[in-house]
Amino acid sequence: RQERIMHVGELERRYGAQNYLPIPVVLSRGEGVWLWDDQGRKYLDMMSAYSAVSPGHSHPRLVAALVEQAHRLAVPSRAFMNDKLGPLMERLVSLTGLDKVLPMNTGAEAVETAIKAARRWAYQVKGVAQNQAEILVASGNFHGRTTTIVGFSSEDAYRQDFGPFTPGFRILPFGDLAAFEAAVGPNTAAILIEPIQGEAGIRVPPAGFLKGLRQLCDRKNVLLILDEVQSGLGRTGKWFAYQHEDVLPDGVILGKALGGGLLPVSAFVGKAEIMDLFNPGSHGSTFGGNPLASAVALEALNVIEDEQLVTRSAVLGQHLKQRLLAIGSPAIRDVRGLGLWVGVELDPALADARRVCERLAQRGVLTKETHETVVRFAPPLTITRQELDWGLDVVAETINEATP
């Protein structure tokens, strides 16, 4: 197996840009919560492709929807209407409680869409002078990798040598409501924020933060735009993380799990007041809203509903968190998250997160470290308690062993 990793991995190493540091496993098949490498060895997936594979790998209903639609019509472009996009839009509106949808492909594209929407709203509705609109974002944010988006990242590694960047953003401490209150001014168009930060290491803000932002935005006529690319569609034990604090944002960004783990599908969903500012020619994408993506996305939402994956995430998520807390290793500094989305922060002096992930992979459990100190657990929402327990036994053993 080691030889094979060298050989196939060598192709990626030799011909690929080295913008990732993958765990040394060469995957070639997936089914449900399980993955197999090219030598037939089986692994439990405990990260779901950064939460994109909520219904599990190659869910039969989603594969069927994909194949059927691929035979019918895949990509006609939005030069024409198609018979699959409307039903998806209607469903997203009813799920979110918002009014209208602009479909895209990747999370970053939908974030860019939200930024354009907020700026247009600032100029056309709020009356901000041209080019003066400001968007407030949070430290530790992750919204994607375009030059505009990394321009307001607080991670130097994401920005290094990629400037100049798009102006008009201000970074404030995540979770610090007073800092946001102090920063809002007449030119503030929007607050753009993840309700729970994923890439930062599953950082949960203090209770009331989101509600406080909502009230602030209402008072000061500012849009609240939530990036639920990673937290949305059941991951936290509710359809949307904003439902934990009973708020409604003005716009929500969806991606990842919207594609059912098969395709890139994203969307910006917002109130009519914002969405109606888009007019022909103002925005678009060759692939956004195509019937192949739309058919799979609609079926992905059906699967989440029919298999009660949101409740499952809430119930099994508690179990996941309790069992991770129960490991009780001195190397564990924090266990945090909601639903089947939990980060374990390790003390780097006692246990190396990367090393833990490599050891886990050797033992048949796949996940990935984030920010050197956090190991993330985000299995497909279809995981059974038994499968979860099997994985957690391996996790406990590995973390205990890594601790001197």
Ligand code: PMP
């Ligand atoms: N927003 C959030 C909250 C994310 O976690 C990610 C991806 N990790 C993105 C946006 C970007 O999505 P994509 O990689 O599909 O562009």
